[in-house]
Amino acid sequence: MHETFEHTADLGLRIRAPDLEALFTEAAQALFEAIVEDLSTVRPDRKVSVALKGDDKEFLLFDWLKELLYRFDAEHLLFGRFEVRIGRDGLDGSAWGEPLDRTRHNLEHEVKAITYHGLRVEMVDGTWEAEVIVDI
Numbered sequence: 761m762h763e764t765f766e767h768t769a770d771l772g773l774r775i776r777a778p779d780l781e782a783l784f785t786e787a788a789q790a791l792f793e794a795i796v797e798d799l800s801t802v803r804p805d806r807k808v809s810v811a812l813k814g815d816d817k818e819f820l821l822f823d824w825l826k827e828l829l830y831r832f833d834a835e836h837l838l839f840g841r842f843e844v845r846i847g848r849d850g851l852d853g854s855a856w857g858e859p860l861d862r863t864r865h866n867l868e869h870e871v872k873a874i875t876y877h878g879l880r881v882e883m884v885d886g887t888w889e890a891e892v893i894v895d896i
Contacts (some may be wrong), residue, residue: 762790771869772878775890780817783881783888784824784844788855791825791874792839793895795832797866802840804856813850817881820851821890825874828855832871836860869896 762775773790777783793799810827814820824844831837839857860867873895881890 762786762793770875770877771871771896772891773776773890773892773894775813775892777888780842780846780881780888781844783890784821784846784851784853785842787821787825787892788828788842788844788853789840791871791892792896793896794869795836795853795867795871796838797868799840801864803858804841805855805858806837807858808837809857810840810853812853814852815848815866820846821881821892822876822879824848824851824853826893829871829874831855832860838865841861871896 762773771827775783775787777786784802795801808831812823831894836859836862838859839855841856844853872896875893875895878891878893
């Protein structure tokens, strides 16, 4: 489950999930739902793999989302399906999507960057929660 919240000129993403891998998957979903109006229009035609080293959950989440946003900015790839595995040494993730097609994809927000401001990943009452603020 995820939701957005207003944060000055930015957009906040609040994510909840039963486990850490689902949290990172849901966070990527939330990011791209902020970018494209209807994520169901994104076809899973191309797979992109992401491998990140580290054990700090906040930095891993930041780097995961930053890499996906970079692929959108540099390669104009929209993603709609995600898979994440987190181990002791880092993250292995995959995202499936396709190049932006303005005839089928209506953009919602122009997300410029993932920020460290207010970034958190923690267990709250048996559920993983994260907050990420994106610069729009």
